[in-house]
Every structure is written in C-alpha cells, then in structure tokens.
Amino acid sequence: MNVKEMDKAYVAGTYKRFPLEIVSGQGSIVKDETGKEYIDLGSGIAVTSFGIGDAGWKQAIIDQMNKVQHMSNLYYTEPCARLAELLCQKTGMKKVFFSNSGAEANECAIKTARKYAAKKHGPNCYTIITLKNSFHGRTITTLAATGQDHYHELFQPLTPGFVHAEANNIEELETLVNQQPTVAIMIECVQGEGGVIPLSPEFVSAAAKIAWEKDILLIVDEVQTGNGRTGQLYAYMHYGIQPDIVSTAKGLAGGLPLGATLLGDKVQDVLGFGDHGSTFGGNPLCCAGALSILSRLDDAFLAQVREKSAYLFQAFENAPGIEAVTGLGLMIGLKTKKPAPQAVAECMEKGVLCLTAKDKVRLLPALNIPMDILKKAAQVILEVCAQ
Numbered sequence: 001m002n003v004k005e006m007d008k009a010y011v012a013g014t015y016k017r018f019p020l021e022i023v024s025g026q027g028s029i030v031k032d033e034t035g036k037e038y039i040d041l042g043s044g045i046a047v048t049s050f051g052i053g054d055a056g057w058k059q060a061i062i063d064q065m066n067k068v069q070h071m072s073n074l075y076y077t078e079p080c081a082r083l084a085e086l087l088c089q090k091t092g093m094k095k096v097f098f099s100n101s102g103a104e105a106n107e108c109a110i111k112t113a114r115k116y117a118a119k120k121h122g123p124n125c126y127t128i129i130t131l132k133n134s135f136h137g138r139t140i141t142t143l144a145a146t147g148q149d150h151y152h153e154l155f156q157p158l159t160p161g162f163v164h165a166e167a168n169n170i171e172e173l174e175t176l177v178n179q180q181p182t183v184a185i186m187i188e189c190v191q192g193e194g195g196v197i198p199l200s201p202e203f204v205s206a207a208a209k210i211a212w213e214k215d216i217l218l219i220v221d222e223v224q225t226g227n228g229r230t231g232q233l234y235a236y237m238h239y240g241i242q243p244d245i246v247s248t249a250k251g252l253a254g255g256l257p258l259g260a261t262l263l264g265d266k267v268q269d270v271l272g273f274g275d276h277g278s279t280f281g282g283n284p285l286c287c288a289g290a291l292s293i294l295s296r297l298d299d300a301f302l303a304q305v306r307e308k309s310a311y312l313f314q315a316f317e318n319a320p321g322i323e324a325v326t327g328l329g330l331m332i333g334l335k336t337k338k339p340a341p342q343a344v345a346e347c348m349e350k351g352v353l354c355l356t357a358k359d360k361v362r363l364l365p366a367l368n369i370p371m372d373i374l375k376k377a378a379q380v381i382l383e384v385c386a387q
C-alpha cells in the first residue's frame with residue numbers, strides 16, 4: 001500500500017484530505033511525494049507561524065532536546081516558566097495555564113470562569129454566552145460552546161450552560177445577559193472557522209462594557225487569531241479591550257502542540273492545587289519552540305504582517321471573480337464567484353495551497369512569508385478567480 005491507501009485503510013475517517021502527500025518543506029514552500037513544489041498559504045491552519053523548519057525555532061527545540069524532552073508538572077522546568085513570564089509581560093495578563101490544544105485552552109477558560117462564578121455568585125450562576133457561528137473546539141464542552149448546530153447534532157447531550165447570541169447584535173446580548181445568571185461572554189474577535197469574519201468594534205466594546213458592569217468575565221478565544229496572526233500580538237488588542245481570560249494555541253509554538261490560557265487580574269488565583277492539570281501541558285520542547293516564536297513577534301515584525309495584509313487586501317478587493325475580502329492581518333477570507341472548494345482545487349493545481357472556511361477561500365500564510373512569494377501566490381489566486 002502507498003501512504004494514501006494506508007491512511008484510508010487505517011486512519012479514522014474524520015478528515016476529507018486533499019489528494020496530496022506532503023513530504024518536506026522549507027519556509028513557505030512545501031513539496032509533495034512527486035517532488036512538485038507548492039506555496040503554502042495554510043500554515044497547517046495558522047500553526048507554522050514562521051513556516052516550515054525555521055532555523056531559529058528548530059535550534060531552540062534541538063537545544064532543549066539535548067537537555068530534557070519532558071518532565072512531569074511535579075517539577076519546575078525553565079522554558080515553561082520563561083514562556084509564562086513572556087506571555088504575561090506582553091499582554092498584562094497575570095498567570096498562564098498550559099495545555100496542548102485550542103480546545104483544551106478553552107476548557108481551562110471555561111472551568112476557571114465556572115469556578116470564579118460558583119464561588120462568587122453561587123451554584124446557579126453557570127451560563128456562558130458565546131456567539132452564533134463561533135468555533136471553540138471539538139470536545140463535548142467546547143462543542144457546546146461552538147455556536148453552529150451542525151457540529152452538535154449527533155453528539156447529544158452536550159455540556160449544559162451555553163447559550164448563543166447573534167454576532168454584532170448588542171441588544172440580543174443584553175437580553176441574554178439579563179435572562180439568566182451569566183458567568184462569562186466568550187468571543188472570537190475574528191470568527192475563523194465561521195468564515196473569517198471580524199466582529200464589529202461597537203459590538204466588542206459593548207460586550208466588554210456589559211461584562212465589566214455586571215462582573216461577567218470576558219473570555220477571548222485567540223486560538224486562531226493569536227500570536228501575531230492579525231497584525232497585533234492578539235486580536236483583542238485591535239479593539240482596545242482587556243479580557244479577563246485569553247485562550248490561545250495554534251500558532252503559539254510554531255508547529256508543536258501547545259495551548260495556553262492567560263488569566264487576568266480577576267481570575268489569576270481562581271485555580272488552585274488539583275483544580276486542573278495536563279500531563280503534557282507546558283512540555284519543555286513545546287515551550288522552547290514557543291519562546292523562539294513569541295520573542296520575535298515585536299512591533300517591527302507585526303508591522304510587516306500588517307503591510308503584507310494591506311497588500312493582499314489591495315490585490316483582491318474589486319478583483320474579477322472576487323466578491324468580498326474579509327479578515328484581519330494575515331487571516332483573510334475571499335468570497336469567490338466560483339465555489340470555494342473549486343477555487344482551492346484550481347489553486348492547488350497551479351502550485352498554491354489555500355484553505356476554505358464556510359463558503360470562503362481562507363488564507364493563513366506564514367507570518368514571515370517573503371513578499372515575492374506572497375505576490376506570486378496572490379497572482380495565481382487572482383488568475384484562478386478571474387477564470
């Protein structure tokens with residue numbers, strides 16, 4: 001059997017894979033099993049922040065590998081402590097819990113919010129308001145948080161205590177908050193899986209204000225939007241708000257599995273001994289990789305992310321066959337005249353790998369993609385969409 005046949009025979013059928021086996025890569029270029037090269041505009045779904053095999057990132061992991069690859073959380077390790085410090089310094093948050101994925105980072109956010117509210121407001125205060133069309137993960141609880149029915153249908157009963165408000169509808173949010181004791185409001189500043197749709201600044205400000213006034217926690221899911229993706233370190237920073245809890249993962253460690261839940265002033269001491277844990281969470285290799293990424297996401301670097309974003313918006317807006325361009329930073333959605341899966345297949349044929357999100361073509365290039373490669377890829381997308 002070749003790899004594709006073996007995969008089909010033995011790997012659970014949860015992924016509709018593209019007919020492509022990726023065997024190697026460097027930076028924003030990946031190679032398939034026949035040696036054909038592609039420009040990668042997906043970055044493993046916003047994971048490989050500095051592309052494939054970035055030299056500094058690799059060296060940081062190798063150096064740590066030569067010391068110790070894993071230790072249980074019963075002991076201190078340096079990368080974990082240093083990464084937590086750097087995350088807090090860069091955000092003003094106070095403490096960090098490390099896990100291995102976005103769903104787990106959100107689970108920790110939800111547990112923290114529930115415990116905060118139970119202690120402060122009693123056992124009837126447990127509801128968390130999330131948004132329709134959101135995506136927060138695939139565990140039973142984060143599915144409940146996810147405001148898209150089609151993910152829910154065959155997995156009932158889900159964790160109770162989640163209600164979904166329409167995005168950008170301040171009135172509905174207020175109504176829901178007043179209908180029941182509410183623990184938290186949880187948002188993605190840019191809905192990623194939901195179609196790369198930024199929330200309106202008015203709505204995000206109103207949500208933050210409502211949360212502040214009613215002692216409701218504001219949780220921002222930065223799993224996809226975080227770590228420089230939108231041209232700020234975290235997307236909430238575009239909106240001038242200070243969340244109580246921030247969850248992140250995907251791009252944080254540049255390609256190793258790491259989730260982080262950042263805890264602000266109000267909730268920094270909510271979790272105590274035994275309240276939560278993770279065997280792999282804070283793994284030294286993952287944290288060393290993340291330190292290499294995060295330490296390079298400075299103002300100058302973020303400025304070049306915004307420049308590349310501006311270039312793409314300019315290239316795609318009003319282009320033939322492209323009806324709308326949405327998103328923020330290097331998280332871009334294209335509403336194309338032809339169906340998104342067809343556009344993505346044609347781009348692949350021409351050597352450019354894109355993603356979809358709902359009915360959009362979704363672009364999540366590496367944050368350090370060289371401008372000439374980005375221009376070449378944009379040219380291919382423009383050609384495909386115009387046909």
Ligand SMILES: *Cc1c(COP(=O)(O)O)cnc(C)c1O
Binds near residue numbers: 103106136138221249
């Ligand atoms: C991808 C994603 C998740 C889930 O992350 P996993 O690492 O797949 O568990 C959660 N929230 C958002 C916004 C995401 O984009």
